Amino acid sequence: MLHVRSWPTAILHLDGDAFFASVVQAVHPELKDKPVVTGKERGIATAISYEAKKYGIHRAMTMWEIKKRCPQCIIIDSDYQLYHLFSQKMFAILRSFSPVVEEYSIDEGFADIKGLRQPFHMSYEQIGKEIRDSVEKSLGISVSVGVSLTKSLAKLASSSNKPHGLIVVNGRDIERLLARSPIQTVWGIGENTRALLKKYNVDTALDFVKKQEEWVTQKLSKPFVEIWHELRGEMIYALSTEAKTTYQSISDTQTYRPTREYDVWWSRILFHIEAAFKKARKFNYQVGRIYIFLKTQEFTYYGTEVKFSPKISHPALVKDEVKKYFNQIYKKNILYRSAGCTISDLEDRQIIQESLFDIGDFKKEKLLKVYPLYDAGKINFGTSLFDQREVQKPKEKRLVIPLLSV
Amino acid sequence: MTYKACFPTGEEDEVDIVSLESYLISDPHSSFLYKVKDSSLRGIGIFKNDLVIVDKKKSPSTGDIILVRIEDEGTLKIFKKQRSVIILGSSHPDYPNLYLQQEEFHILGIVTTIIRKV
Structure with a gap:
């Protein structure tokens, strides 16, 4: 249905896996493979290691509730200086591959890697793997990487296989990725949009892109039309390489x-x-x-x-x-x-x-x-x-x- | 007779101005500090409370000093590989060499620099 060439553009999304907890485990190797929760100083969980997530612990859960669910859970203070330091190093490694990098948040970013195959003598998949392994080996944290044609597709790819994932989706494989992605997993689609789309039998990202552009324009506002294009492999969102302008x-x-x-x-x-x-x-x-x-x-x-x-x-x-x-x-x-x-x-x-x-x-x-x-x-x-x-x-x-x- | 102290040869005499950072830290992205917890490598001049810089990215080869985790404890050892057997050597009579299986220890990095204040 979509007629897209393999690589008209190439965007990589790098995403830390349970970043804050992962950083803590990197400097405290004895905490590796153990359930770790940060946020002790605030009384609520600010980050949860993958081992702790298995106990159903989620962000903002109180320490009292956490101890009840997982008595052996290790609860420690947050260390924002340390997170920031690891973040800087992670982006420095990403920049050693491509100068065009967007620091989207402390633990995730995008890189434009179009044209890097020749200088590196690598396929996009090999570049993705090299970046992931380089960050993981250098810093001792776990990250996931997605490579595709647009920011939305790359982010969808990286989030579809966490932790320690690497998913590379070229223009010809987009439909397969979209078919197995529930619509709410798409970047920018919230609960209300999901509920609205559900009424029109749009369950997956593929259902969404199969709709005509006119239909999307009528039913939804401009940002969703942009997402529709992005998911079809047409780049709308450029990388913003300037200092970050939106913060939580x-x-x-x-x-x-x-x-x-x-x-x-x-x-x-x-x-x-x-x-x-x-x-x-x-x-x-x-x-x-x-x-x-x-x-x-x-x-x-x-x-x-x-x-x-x-x-x-x-x-x-x-x-x-x-x-x-x-x-x-x-x-x-x-x-x-x-x-x-x-x-x-x-x-x-x-x-x-x-x-x-x-x-x-x-x-x-x-x-x-x-x-x-x-x-x-x-x-x-x-x-x-x-x-x-x-x-x-x-x-x-x-x-x-x-x-x-x- | 050699006059090495008076007439430095090789690399040293090219050193004019040196940045300690670049001299001590080869890869800043994968370097970590570690404070030595025991005297097991005293014989080769690494003492308790010395600071060492550890590179996480490098893979060890025989003769390298490595930081390993054994049963949740961190310690420095000399890495030796004889065919498929890995020996974690020490340099102190109280610390015997260890012959361990791969899954009994975890290598955290390779020591690239030792720092000690006088």
């Missing part, structure tokens, strides 16, 4: 010389919150949640989450509220080594009305005038409390390698 959460954290000082850590927390919000404002996000944490010399995390409704984009306005939460996690006489925050529940600012600011509130108005100067780099927060050199991130790119602990 933004983290900012740093390790410092260990100290106990209350003022120092409070300033650092504020500094990291400001840095994360600066990035959020750059992408026009408002923020619903701030998670702040301190890490001790013994690598124990103390963290707590603050929620905001309505969402905010200028943290100085909620400084006092955040301080109450900081006071809950900070303990005198404990030696801390790092501080940071993760902001999440992000939403486009255009969608939300700026309802937070009462007109006439003098202090708030003033603060709002300060922020544009901060975003433009004309002033810095946190300069008064301690040496700025200590807070600012090192500009120089340093080589960092993870520590194996076994």
Whole structure:
């Protein structure tokens, strides 16, 4: 039905298998092949190893529920710095094959590999295998790879055979992949669209592409017409190789010389919150949640989450509220080594009305005038409390390698 | 008589400025740090609490120093292969050489660098 040449385009999708848990197992080899759950510091699961998934443990499940289902489960703290480090290394390996790489999220990305067969003297399947094996061997984590004509097809391919999968689908094999893919496994098709399509007897991705373009245009909105093209092997979504512009959460954290000082850590927390919000404002996000944490010399995390409704984009306005939460996690006489925050529940600012600011509130108005100067780099927060050199991130790119602990 | 100390020959005399990173770490993508936990390789100058850099990607050949996991414990050994038998050698009288089956240990990487502060 589809008349597509073998390789008019060639896109590779690389996807970490249970990435956070896999990274933890890579630096703690004694945890390999064991059920591991991260997120101890938050009380809910943030990542689940494949061994733990077998017990029906899913994301956001409480630790209490997890222990009930799987008493031998190993529950540990998240380590966002470590995940980020592994992510950087994973993309560096991907870039050593192709310069055109999109970092879609911390644990998955795309690469344009068209034209690489000749310089590498390899088929696309061999290139896919080489990339997968190179990441797995170098970093000790498990990843899956899909290679096909478009981003949507490559992602469908990689997700169809996890973990440690390699699925290569050329133009002539697209129909076979689509036939065995339920429609909800397609990137961008959610529960509501699935339910709607079901009413027209569209169960698989192949049922969907068999519909006429006119039909899709009438029944569904533009993004789904684009998906329809993508699944037919016509590339609509180009790779965005620029820095990422959509985030589910933004983290900012740093390790410092260990100290106990209350003022120092409070300033650092504020500094990291400001840095994360600066990035959020750059992408026009408002923020619903701030998670702040301190890490001790013994690598124990103390963290707590603050929620905001309505969402905010200028943290100085909620400084006092955040301080109450900081006071809950900070303990005198404990030696801390790092501080940071993760902001999440992000939403486009255009969608939300700026309802937070009462007109006439003098202090708030003033603060709002300060922020544009901060975003433009004309002033810095946190300069008064301690040496700025200590807070600012090192500009120089340093080589960092993870520590194996076994 | 040789004057090697006075007149370095070979590669050394070409070293003018050296980046420690590139000298110590051949492949930054597959390198990990490991802190040595025991004295089993004392005889060849690797001591407890030394830091070593381990390359995960390389495959071992006879004579390589490797980081292995045996029963959930990490340790450094000297890799030797005699036909199909693998010997995990030590360099300390208290640590005998081990003759193990493939499934009894797991190689975590090959030691490429030893770092010790004086």
